[in-house]
Amino acid sequence: MMVFSIYAGFTILAIAYAFNIIYLIGDPRQLVPLLEGLIPGAFIFSIAGYYLRGNSTLFSFSIALLGVILAFLIIYGLHMVLDYAFLGMVSFLVTSPLALISRYLSGRFLTRRGRGISMPIVVSILFLLEVVAVAVLYEKSGQTNLAVQLSVLAYVSIALAALILITNLIGTHEHDIKEINR
Amino acid sequence: MRRVIVILIISLFMITLISPAVSAQASSQTKTPIKHVIAVLFENHTFDNFFGIYPYDNASWNESIIRNMTVPENLIGTGHLSQLRAVPNGVYSTPDPVEGYTAYHLDWNHGKMNNFINGSGPQSMEYYTSYQLGLEWSIASEYAIADRYFAPQLSESAPNTLYYIAGFSPVINDYGPPPSFPMSETIFGELSHYGISWNIYVQNNTTGNFDNMQHYISNWNQYSGHLLSWSDLISEAQNNSLPAVSYVFSEGPPGFSQAPPSNVEKGEIWLAYLINQIEESPSWNSTAIFVTYDDPGGFYDQVDPPMMDGVQLGMRLPMILVSPFAKEDYVSNTVMTHTSIIAFIDYNWGIPALNKFVSLSNIPLDMFDFSMPYKNGYVARPPIDLQSEQHLPPNLHFSIDPKVIDYNFSGAFPFAPQYSYSVLPYSREGASNVTLSSLHYGIFIEHDISYTPFYYSPAYFIIIAVVGAVLFWIGGEVYERNRRH
Numbered sequence: 323m324m325v326f327s328i329y330a331g332f333t334i335l336a337i338a339y340a341f342n343i344i345y346l347i348g349d350p351r352q353l354v355p356l357l358e359g360l361i362p363g364a365f366i367f368s369i370a371g372y373y374l375r376g377n378s379t380l381f382s383f384s385i386a387l388l389g390v391i392l393a394f395l396i397i398y399g400l401h402m403v404l405d406y407a408f409l410g411m412v413s414f415l416v417t418s419p420l421a422l423i424s425r426y427l428s429g430r431f432l433t434r435r436g437r438g439i440s441m442p443i444v445v446s447i448l449f450l451l452e453v454v455a456v457a458v459l460y461e462k463s464g465q466t467n468l469a470v471q472l473s474v475l476a477y478v479s480i481a482l483a484a485l486i487l488i489t490n491l492i493g494t495h496e497h498d499i500k501e502i503n504r
Numbered sequence: 505m506r507r508v509i510v511i512l513i514i515s516l517f518m519i520t521l522i523s524p525a526v527s528a529q530a531s532s533q534t535k536t537p538i539k540h541v542i543a544v545l546f547e548n549h550t551f552d553n554f555f556g557i558y559p560y561d562n563a564s565w566n567e568s569i570i571r572n573m574t575v576p577e578n579l580i581g582t583g584h585l586s587q588l589r590a591v592p593n594g595v596y597s598t599p600d601p602v603e604g605y606t607a608y609h610l611d612w613n614h615g616k617m618n619n620f621i622n623g624s625g626p627q628s629m630e631y632y633t634s635y636q637l638g639l640e641w642s643i644a645s646e647y648a649i650a651d652r653y654f655a656p657q658l659s660e661s662a663p664n665t666l667y668y669i670a671g672f673s674p675v676i677n678d679y680g681p682p683p684s685f686p687m688s689e690t691i692f693g694e695l696s697h698y699g700i701s702w703n704i705y706v707q708n709n710t711t712g713n714f715d716n717m718q719h720y721i722s723n724w725n726q727y728s729g730h731l732l733s734w735s736d737l738i739s740e741a742q743n744n745s746l747p748a749v750s751y752v753f754s755e756g757p758p759g760f761s762q763a764p765p766s767n768v769e770k771g772e773i774w775l776a777y778l779i780n781q782i783e784e785s786p787s788w789n790s791t792a793i794f795v796t797y798d799d800p801g802g803f804y805d806q807v808d809p810p811m812m813d814g815v816q817l818g819m820r821l822p823m824i825l826v827s828p829f830a831k832e833d834y835v836s837n838t839v840m841t842h843t844s845i846i847a848f849i850d851y852n853w854g855i856p857a858l859n860k861f862v863s864l865s866n867i868p869l870d871m872f873d874f875s876m877p878y879k880n881g882y883v884a885r886p887p888i889d890l891q892s893e894q895h896l897p898p899n900l901h902f903s904i905d906p907k908v909i910d911y912n913f914s915g916a917f918p919f920a921p922q923y924s925y926s927v928l929p930y931s932r933e934g935a936s937n938v939t940l941s942s943l944h945y946g947i948f949i950e951h952d953i954s955y956t957p958f959y960y961s962p963a964y965f966i967i968i969a970v971v972g973a974v975l976f977w978i979g980g981e982v983y984e985r986n987r988r989h
Contacts, residue, residue, distance in 0.1 A: 329976065333969040340962035345679035351602050351625075402676075403609040405622065426980065465662075465678045466716050469960035476968040483975035490982035 323427075323441060325482045327448030330423045332475040334449070335456065337390055337416050339472055341397050345465065346409070347457040355406040357450075359413030364449050367417050368442035371424025382425040389418020420449065534852050536874050537829060537884065539790035541852065542737075542750045542782065543845050545668060545715075546771055547661065547763035548603070548801025551651060551820035552579055556588070556631040558641055558649075561917050569918045572925055574835045574932040576651035577807065579631065584806050593635040593914060600764040601628040601802025605659040605677040608800065608818060612658055615808040624802030631804070632768065638916030639890075640772045640824075643779065645918050646888055648825040648834035648871040652935075654809045655799050655818030656841045656861075664799040664818065665715050668842040669751065671862040674720075674954030682961075683954035684722040691749070691846050691858055692727065694948050698855045701747035703730050705737045706755070707901075714753045715798070722955065734778075734900045741785035749849055752778070764801060773911055776890050777900055779826055783887030790884075792827040792872075794845050810839060813864050817841055825871045828884030832923055837935040838866045847940055856946035863941040870936035875929070885922060 338344040346352045367385070374382045393415035396408055404412060424442045456475075460468055556579040559570050579585040591598060601607070601624035610623030620628040634641050656667035662680065663673035670690040674683040687693040695702045706714050709731045718724040718731075740746045759766030760774045775795060782791055800819035809817040823840065838844075843858075843865040850857050857863030890896060895911065925932065958964050 326976075329972055332965075333972070336962070336965035336969050339965055342676075345677055346604070346606075349602070349604060352604070352606075401609075403606055405606075405610060409606075426976070464716050466681070466719055468679055469682055472965055473959065476965055479972045480968060480975070483972045483979065487975050487979035487982065490979050490986060493982075493986045 323444050324448060325486065326423055326427050327445050327452060328475065328482060329479045330420055330445065330449045331452035331456075332472070332479045333419050333423070334416055335453070335472055335475065337393075337419070339468070341394060341412075341416070342402065343397060343404075343412065344468060344472075345460075347453065347460060350461065352409065353457055355409045356413045359410035359415075360417060360453060361450060363414040363417030364420060364446035365443065367420040368424040368446045368449075369439070371421040371426075372428045372439060372442040374421065374425045375428035377425075379422075379425065382422045386419040386422040389415040389421075393418075417449075420446070533854070535854055536852055536872070537790055538792045538827070538852055540746045540748060540750065540787055540792070541845075541849055542746075542752060542791060542793045543668075544752045544754065544775065544778065544793060544795045545665070546754050546775075546795070546797045547761040548600075548799060548803075549762060549768075549797050549822065550800040550803040550805035551576075551653070551807075551822050552584075552588075552805040553631050553801075553803035554637060554640070554822050555644070555649070555651075557585070557590075557633060559645060559918065561634045561638075561641075569921065573645055573918070574833050576649065576835045577837075578651075579806065582806060584804075588629045588631050588804060591630055591632050591636060593633075596636055596767045596769045597765045598630050599627040601625050603660045603678075603799075603802045607802055608658050608660070611802065611804075612809070612819075617804075617806055617808055620802075620804050627764075628802050628804050634917040635914045636768055637772060638913035639776050641917045642919040643776065643826060643890075644822075644824045645833050646922060647827065647830040647832065648836060650823040650825075650836040650838065650840055650868065650871065651820070652807070652837050653796065653821055653823035653840045653844070655821050656815065656843060657799075658809070658816050658818040660799050661715065662717075662720075664842065665717055666720060667861075668798065668845070669717060670952070671843045671846055671859045672952045674952075681720045682956040684720050684956075685952065685954040687721050687723050687727055689859070689949050689952050690721065691849060692730065692751075694850070694855060694858050695749055695853075696727070697948075698853065700749065700853050700855070702749040702751070703732050703736075703747045705732050705734050705750060705752045707734055707760070709733045709736070714751075715755050737778075738781045738900070741782050741787045744786040746787045746791070748853065762797075769911060769913065772913070773897060773902070774900060777896050780890040780896060782826075783890070788884075788887050789828055792825060792829065792848075794823065794825055794848075794868075796823040796842070796845070797821045812839075812841065813861055815861070823868075825868065827872065828886070829872045829874055830885070831871060831873050831930055831932065832885075832921060832928060833925060833932050834871060834930075835933045836868060836871045837933065838868060838870055838937070839935075840866050840868055844868050850940055850945065850948075851943070856948040857940040858947075859949045859952055860947055863945065863947055864939055866936065867938050867940065868936075869938055870934050873930055888919070888922060 335344060346356060371382055393412045396412050400408060424445060428441060456471055459471060558578060559573040560580060561570055607623045611620045613619035655664050657663040659676055660678050662675055662678045666673035692702055704714050737750060754761045754771055760771050762768045762771035782788055805819040807820050809819060843862045846858050846862045847865045847867045851867050
């Protein structure tokens, strides 16, 4: 779950970076309306993804895409001047990819191990902790080098994704050897 | 022996002949008697926040001087004053308003200037008086102040400070780098190109930091030797070895920058000390000190900022000119911004405008009087001894105990005028519309270019996110296959 939380955090921060609003996390006062959107967004979209695990991936993908597109339209429709209400709304919407991530995670890795509804909740909490950690580091560094922080998250996410793939491929390899020996 | 004496006499004669020639050559390099520009940058205050009721003094001991002072466009009689709170006597700091592109645009409200409470918050609706700023007000009244000097961007520190050094900004708020740009696009790059000396002064030059702006300059390391300390500036002034252009950043952890919530008096004393050191130095007679603030800090200002070359300017900032050639008690109504200081530098040294925006910026020439000696044969105004006028600290690295009022300038305003207002040969209010473009100075950088490496671009991060998703998906498929087996 930690792996997917890091990846979720990176993906959502990358979207915020592309939308030119990520720097708002550096202001402790703007962090409040941001969290007012991020916290419910994280839980709602994660839990929604969990309950959609039996449905087509296209459905949760559409939710994620729609959320991101709506956020984009609000940001640029208002010329990037977002009052706290819109800021909360946008930060809520940019968490929509969690629906897709949670749906995939539920369907593939975790629910079969019996972790159930706790999975999306834990993923959401870990995701929010990651965002707060990035915000604190950004503020401590004098609001500079956000791209460097994002790069670190990007490389960690890719490394973890590759690690999972390699681990499973090794598992496949061992399984094949057992099959041959049999 | 006689031959030696003859040679010595001839040598002395030659030196006497050469010296004025060298001096004349040096003076011919500038368009004005100014040989040293010192630009001092503070942080985060609007004109109305610091000078909103200037020069009306609620602690005055000499009202007759104040009644004769020039009044800038201030809050008195506007109806706005009743919506604001005066910072009480004995209080030297206020809470920090919300800052940033979003907050300032909400404050601005498409020019209505009536949404500060929703944008920067209720803490934006305060203004200081001479109780706190008696010394700074006195400096302004002795010299010249601008009341139409605007932040170049309706945003916070980074974009405004980048305009201050480069006349453009590749960012709209406090983020980055990336993007970055080469030194050649800054005023420092232009000065280096033309062989004009310059330095940047900060509290501690070993940290290699000036408001984090060096991070935006891709080849800053090649120029890091130009980063010196405040103490170096004082030494150079005393040794008469100041460079042509000095940029002084007041930023520092002990809070000299006046940015809220720091003690504004601390920055005020720091400024007075700095000015006093320059005035007492041999550099004074050829120096102009521009004092301004990087951005509005979210504080209220009543004036709707105009647009310039398609750029929406930000709220008004205080800008004071201290110089032996500054007009006394002068209020400039010239529309200016940070690039006006760059324009003055380019004008003075006869070099092209740094870029198009600089070329269109008004030059603060009306704040100077280069015309005639007007009192007792003085071409330049003699220094004002601030140290004897007020008790100032022994050096620039002082601290203030917040529990004890070490310095009280509530009675400092106003200083007695250096010259009686009635003998001044100029109007004490005015404006000018001289730009480098109107003087056909040409442009140094036709197109400013900033650069974001691909590995820091949004496209790159989105690609990484997609690649991650694909890897997770394949991993999941393999996991599923293994599980089924």
